[in-house]
Amino acid sequence: MLSNQAADPAKRTSLHGHWSSRMAFILAVTGSAVGLGNIWKFPYIAGQNGGGAFVLVYLLCVFLVGMPVMMSEVLIGRRGRRNPVATMALLGQEEGSSPNWKWLGGVGVLAGILILSYYSVVAGWTVAYVFKSASGVFAGAQAEQVSAQFGGFVGDWRLVGFSHTLFMGLTTFVVARGVERGLEQAVRFMVPALMVLLFVLLGFSISSGHFGEGLAFMFTPDFSKLTWDSVLAAMGQAFFTLSIGMGAIMAYGAYLPEETSITGASGSVVVADTSIAILAGLVIFPLVFANGLDPADGPGLVFDTLPLAFGQMAGGVFFSTLFFILLSFAAWTSAIGLMEPAVAWLVEHQFRTRAQAAVMVGGLIWLLGFGSVLSFNVLSDFKFYKGTIFDNVDHLTSNVMLPLGGMFIAIFAGWVMCRNSTADELGSSGTLYKIWRILARFVAPVAILFIFLKAIGLLPDLS
Ligand code: TRP
Numbered sequence: 108m109l110s111n112q113a114a115d116p117a118k119r120t121s122l123h124g125h126w127s128s129r130m131a132f133i134l135a136v137t138g139s140a141v142g143l144g145n146i147w148k149f150p151y152i153a154g155q156n157g158g159g160a161f162v163l164v165y166l167l168c169v170f171l172v173g174m175p176v177m178m179s180e181v182l183i184g185r186r187g188r189r190n191p192v193a194t195m196a197l198l199g200q201e202e203g204s205s206p207n208w209k210w211l212g213g214v215g216v217l218a219g220i221l222i223l224s225y226y227s228v229v230a231g232w233t234v235a236y237v238f239k240s241a242s243g244v245f246a247g248a249q250a251e252q253v254s255a256q257f258g259g260f261v262g263d264w265r266l267v268g269f270s271h272t273l274f275m276g277l278t279t280f281v282v283a284r285g286v287e288r289g290l291e292q293a294v295r296f297m298v299p300a301l302m303v304l305l306f307v308l309l310g311f312s313i314s315s316g317h318f319g320e321g322l323a324f325m326f327t328p329d330f331s332k333l334t335w336d337s338v339l340a341a342m343g344q345a346f347f348t349l350s351i352g353m354g355a356i357m358a359y360g361a362y363l364p365e366e367t368s369i370t371g372a373s374g375s376v377v378v379a380d381t382s383i384a385i386l387a388g389l390v391i392f393p394l395v396f397a398n399g400l401d402p403a404d405g406p407g408l409v410f411d412t413l414p415l416a417f418g419q420m421a422g423g424v425f426f427s428t429l430f431f432i433l434l435s436f437a438a439w440t441s442a443i444g445l446m447e448p449a450v451a452w453l454v455e456h457q458f459r460t461r462a463q464a465a466v467m468v469g470g471l472i473w474l475l476g477f478g479s480v481l482s483f484n485v486l487s488d489f490k491f492y493k494g495t496i497f498d499n500v501d502h503l504t505s506n507v508m509l510p511l512g513g514m515f516i517a518i519f520a521g522w523v524m525c526r527n528s529t530a531d532e533l534g535s536s537g538t539l540y541k542i543w544r545i546l547a548r549f550v551a552p553v554a555i556l557f558i559f560l561k562a563i564g565l566l567p568d569l570s
Pocket of ligand 1: 145445
């Protein structure tokens, strides 16, 4: 069907062009990785799961499971050079397995759609907080007033629905026009600026007098607080924050030039992403303790704490507005990555134009998003399994679809693809390749399956 299925993977080209440089790829992947996952989700999930021990498991998962899965995604993407569904079908066949591996790509497309349906809702909150910050409501505010602002906002489904609509509209618009150029520029500015502001906030947190308490909460592991559910949540968070397990990184890898080092590029992204999450935690937990808030506050944690810091800071209105603008940008570059697999698939398979595909996918996600919009107000008492609709979509995607997707990606790269193919992509000589292969073949799949089965109670305790 596609004309450029060259037999030699090195000669394949992508239908959508290539990144202009190694840096462009790193910027795009960083843009997709750094987002609400680092600043909104990491602190609130760490807080709900008791801090230290959770953070330790998260870090182990990032480096021992996340990193090899990310490298596998990039190498698969670059070898196949098309959307994740077609790439999996092509490589499955080429490596002597089956084109049915395309279903793995298909599940990824679905995961992206589901994640974005609630991601866009929270991104809408950050957009709304740009305007709240600029209006000065947080200047000098106390903890109760800041919490009341958040409660009042999410309690009104029209406000939340409107900001979700606005955010999804903007995302769809950019994806429809084809994104790569503008994205590079946005990320080049946004990520460093976000880090600078986090350091400003860190200075404030250090001076809050409760920095030690925050530090202890994050880095003193208390394993008695760790359930298998928390371990699964930590692993899910590692997948979520790195954007892996659903083919998004595979889609980006498809545009990566042949000569770029996959190990180096993945390493930079993982380190940048993890530092930003840890930094966000170091800012937020001291504020939590300084203001007598609960670390297990839930999805509102960031919105209940950061405005407090800004409210007491010189130039706080300006900094706060700027911060939420940057966070909205960070969410937006991630949202684009979440939509890309579905749109690329529609364009290549159904012969839609990019604009038609973007509007179809964007519209579907917008509609699904109302399940999460209503989870904080009208339907907040409608709970099943893990909680509200929002809680369940989050659990299903982060803790089930992404880890299992990642497991199959690692199995595909480690077991289905022959050594020559992966060595060809990663550079065969070094110890790094050997380490990757052990992690991808054994450590990642076994750890994922074990944690998953433990958390759903299918493996009995040995003791
Ligand atoms: N990593 C993003 C964040 O931390 C969220 C995300 C998960 C994502 N999967 C993705 C973004 C896939 C782009 C593509 O906010």
